[in-house]
Amino acid sequence: MQPIIQIQGVGKTYDSGFSALKSIDLEIRRGEIFALLGPNGAGKTTLISIICGIVNASAGRVLADGMDIVQDYRQARSLIGLVPQELTTDAFETVWDTVSFSRGLFGKPADPAYIEKVLRQLSLWDKRNAKMLALSGGMKRRVMIAKALSHEPSILFLDEPTAGVDVELRRDMWEMVRGLRENGVTVILTTHYIEEAEEMADRIGVINRGELILVEEKEMLMQQLGQKQLYLMLQTPLDALPASLGQYNLSLNDEGTQLTYTFDAHHETSGIAELLRSLSELGIDLKDLQSKQSSLEEIFVSLVHRPEESA
Amino acid sequence: MNLNGVRAIYTFEMNRTRRTLMQSVISPVLSTSLYFIVFGTAIGSRMGEIDGVSYGAFIIPGLLMLSLLSESISNASFGIFFPKFSGTIYEVLSAPVSPFEILAGYVGAAATKSLIIGTLILVTARLFVDYSIAHPVWMLAFLLLTALTFSLFGFIIGVWANDFQQLQVIPLMVITPLTFLGGAFYSINMLPEPWQTLTLFNPVVYLINGFRWAFYGVADVHMGVSLGMTLVFLLICIATVWWIFRTGYRIKP
Numbered sequence: 001m002q003p004i005i006q007i008q009g010v011g012k013t014y015d016s017g018f019s020a021l022k023s024i025d026l027e028i029r030r031g032e033i034f035a036l037l038g039p040n041g042a043g044k045t046t047l048i049s050i051i052c053g054i055v056n057a058s059a060g061r062v063l064a065d066g067m068d069i070v071q072d073y074r075q076a077r078s079l080i081g082l083v084p085q086e087l088t089t090d091a092f093e094t095v096w097d098t099v100s101f102s103r104g105l106f107g108k109p110a111d112p113a114y115i116e117k118v119l120r121q122l123s124l125w126d127k128r129n130a131k132m133l134a135l136s137g138g139m140k141r142r143v144m145i146a147k148a149l150s151h152e153p154s155i156l157f158l159d160e161p162t163a164g165v166d167v168e169l170r171r172d173m174w175e176m177v178r179g180l181r182e183n184g185v186t187v188i189l190t191t192h193y194i195e196e197a198e199e200m201a202d203r204i205g206v207i208n209r210g211e212l213i214l215v216e217e218k219e220m221l222m223q224q225l226g227q228k229q230l231y232l233m234l235q236t237p238l239d240a241l242p243a244s245l246g247q248y249n250l251s252l253n254d255e256g257t258q259l260t261y262t263f264d265a266h267h268e269t270s271g272i273a274e275l276l277r278s279l280s281e282l283g284i285d286l287k288d289l290q291s292k293q294s295s296l297e298e299i300f301v302s303l304v305h306r307p308e309e310s311a
Numbered sequence: 312m313n314l315n316g317v318r319a320i321y322t323f324e325m326n327r328t329r330r331t332l333m334q335s336v337i338s339p340v341l342s343t344s345l346y347f348i349v350f351g352t353a354i355g356s357r358m359g360e361i362d363g364v365s366y367g368a369f370i371i372p373g374l375l376m377l378s379l380l381s382e383s384i385s386n387a388s389f390g391i392f393f394p395k396f397s398g399t400i401y402e403v404l405s406a407p408v409s410p411f412e413i414l415a416g417y418v419g420a421a422a423t424k425s426l427i428i429g430t431l432i433l434v435t436a437r438l439f440v441d442y443s444i445a446h447p448v449w450m451l452a453f454l455l456l457t458a459l460t461f462s463l464f465g466f467i468i469g470v471w472a473n474d475f476q477q478l479q480v481i482p483l484m485v486i487t488p489l490t491f492l493g494g495a496f497y498s499i500n501m502l503p504e505p506w507q508t509l510t511l512f513n514p515v516v517y518l519i520n521g522f523r524w525a526f527y528g529v530a531d532v533h534m535g536v537s538l539g540m541t542l543v544f545l546l547i548c549i550a551t552v553w554w555i556f557r558t559g560y561r562i563k564p
Binding site for chain 2: 014015052053054055056073074075076077078080082084086088089090091092093097100101102103104105106107108109147
């Protein structure tokens, strides 16, 4: 089956000389949820902006459902909906008006019943007559999504959709994205959160410094990268790691006051219980402990930096 | 042709006008009416006729042109500048609308608003000054042409401006002085040399005189020259807008 998006050798160099993207090749499968990950400034938004027609590419081309986004921009753009990272809204417009505006802008005739359906799905129906400036950040984010869905796109770009939103809205969004996929919509999202990629994505792409480092099935990546850290703050600092703890993936940090235990979150047993027993047997008392799961971004940035540092 | 897209932009812009009726419509009509009261009725009654036209009637085309130019520029420039400033322009850029359709929406709305204001000023002027229109069709043609041309010019300023100060600098520092010195309040034949010749380099002179000819059948410059100069300026604006969309200048990096 033809990929719904084909990105072929796309590069972007700004007038300042900054190279934001270096020859990206990527294919997005029809109906999948694709998560694009990378640190700030990696080129995620630039790539999305090029596909959506907001930024001109310096090189290469993009096809949306086989149509060139420059030559056949009308057909290509009418397939695509975009939820940008920034909450850029017309402050004095009402929710209903701004969502209806988006539908008209994309060439669709007015359809109050459809707009109502979208607003209800996003829990915005009660706010339909409210002006944008009166809405909370989370509500504005919902409106941005409603605007992107207003013209019934078959491809949806979500640029950092859950940045700064509460847990409830994040769950709602995940639910909504899954619902869209069931209706055949292809979703491409950028995110910093491992839970988000883990929860939603079929495939994951990692971009850094304008280069696509890898594209992988999510399941495969999770096995490779789903590591967690347990930080153990010690009552009394240690000079060195006791030899009997050598079997654990441990490191001693912060001048001997903290032990860091790295383990596989997907493994059946984490080894935490055994480690705590061993520490107790050695008489090592704990002041505090906390666990942390590295974000994919952190993991990938460390992966990217490692070869350079060792070089 | 994405007519729904054009309608969406046009309606959005006209809704903005409705929301700010006091500032965008009533205020320019009121301020121009003050000119009619002060220069037309009060001072004008003590002044002689110019080219056989009473002073109060003589200044109507110039004052109308002053409002038309400044309103067309400010409406169109703000219409495109604000989405650029707030970031909402992303939606227009990502939509299946052609440059012509974008222009039809933004410039069409700005020109419509200018025409509404122009009509209101003409009606209001009648309350204070007795005037006639010798060539109503040409008057309408000049009105439409000027509203369209300067709305296009305003669109260019809106794209060019990086901040609110730049947005104001051309209308306030260039257009208003050119209009005041372009024969809005006097016949350029009243000026001594070299000012009379220098005035001919002011493009607004041709707009005002073309318009005045349409009203009273008399002008300092031949009507054909006025029309030609207005069309030249329109073509320059169209070429500049075409270049903006081709290069993405300040709207699409």
